[in-house]
Amino acid sequence: MKRHFLPLLLLGLCGAANAQQPAATVIAVPPLTSPDSGNKGNEMLAVGWDVTQAIEADLRQTAEVMPLKPNRDDYYSYPEVTAPTFSKWRSKGAKALVTGFVQSRSDGRLTVGCYVYDLDKGRELARKGFIVGAGDWRRAAHKCSGLAYTAITGAPGMFDTRIAYVAENGSGEARTRRIAIMDSDGQNHRYLTPGDAMVLTPRFSPEASQLAYVSFAGGRPAVRVVDLASGQERPMIASDSISFAPRFSPDGSRIAFSMMLGANSDIYTVDAGGAAPRRLTTAPGVDTDPSFSPDGTKIVFESDRGGSQQLYVMNADGTGQRRISFGGGWYATPQWSPDGQWIAFTRRGQDGRRIGIVKADGTGEQTITSGPGDEGPSWAASSREILFQRSGSDGRTGLFRVALDGSEPRQMTIPQDGSDPDWSGVAE
């Protein structure tokens, strides 16, 4: 009898946990301290408070981690950073704690130290130091948030990432569109194109150093590639064919895209420098929206070769093409998740468009948004969240992010309407 008691108790606990899911891990975020003294110390404490608030804001965006509101009175002394009072934070309901310090360096830059603890076990989970320019404390905060997020969930953090999208103003013929990029928390928002030409589908290179997008500047849609640091821009290929739907390979060496040859749209790859385009599909009909698997060996794409738009997977050299979507309706805009587990897509039925996910072998399909105007999923670096475009019945479009756990999508704050989002990987 006694031997059955424990498993039963555990079962009961599991049931309780399931009932209130999604259960986020509560994390304490006491303010970062500083080993510096005097005026410098006060200055570093002020930066530390900014970093603390940025970490809280980062973690609050996630479905899996819930930060306690930081309090300026909870400062640790510098030695205490490596020995926090676990019981105090446990009593506030926290399961984890992230804190650290900000130290000025002789070269004018900052060292931000970051520590993550498991409060139940009373042990350190992770620690890391980041050296950043004095004006770049926000990046250090994103790195620290990522360290905490990864320690708790096991998934890569997506806080030090960029989002590119198409900013839309006006309506009808007068609607203007510009490529916009921003940090994933909405900071450092800027426009890359002036709005005199129609633009579509910005797509980052893996390190977010380059951006490929479609421009109508030359009269017909064609992919252009811009270097984000220098602003230098060029056509992706030397051709006057219609080209669109670009995606970089995971190692950044190639771009997959669609090109029209007569009335036929097929998938091609080209060296990122623009040399040696190679045709991968030849089926009559529309083959488009290619996306590489994270190991670069496969490509998922959509094709209407069978009469309706469906998802297909092929080897990256074009061999072995096979259909993977069979759920009814039309499937489009596939993107492979960074961890390789899922392919996100837009599914169009009689009652609108929704975002879903499916495994690369076609099993495990799930619908994760309610529609009816959702499309264009783009994965977070964590592979646990998806950014997408939602159109309202009034024709306005916004950017939404949704976690895979079934929680409600949340709208991102941007200065105007937005479409075609792309979420970058984590830059080193």
Place this chain on the structure above:
Amino acid sequence: MMRRTAFMLALMLGATAADAQLPFLRKRSAQPQQPVLQGIDALRADFAAQAGSTTVYFGAGNTFLGAPAKAALGLQAAWLRKHPEVVVRIEGYGDGLDTRDHALAVGARRAEEARAYLVLMGVPPAQLSTTSWGRERPGLGRAVTILVR
């Protein structure tokens, strides 16, 4: 061949009928004086009037030219053959319910189908170019022939 000859004959008859109406249209009784169109505007007006329509329509989800579309393109071709100095761009549009890139491809395909039919009707390919607006502009499900010079 037979069908094409008959079609051309119909085109010529149509053109004759339109010509015959011109003197009537030019009667002074037309009260407000029309601004005199020059250059490409005049050519565009003439193209629109003679061809009947600069636009052909497609059924949702398909890129096939139906009989009305072929008739309209036939009239466009007749005009373009008479104006070999003119260059046109055929702009294809997709369908509003399609996803963005699919709509872009469908628009390009519709423009290409219209272009191919104009070539079939004897228009030199050098006079013709195509592009696609996908679903990005109002006026979906069609291909429009626009004089560029």
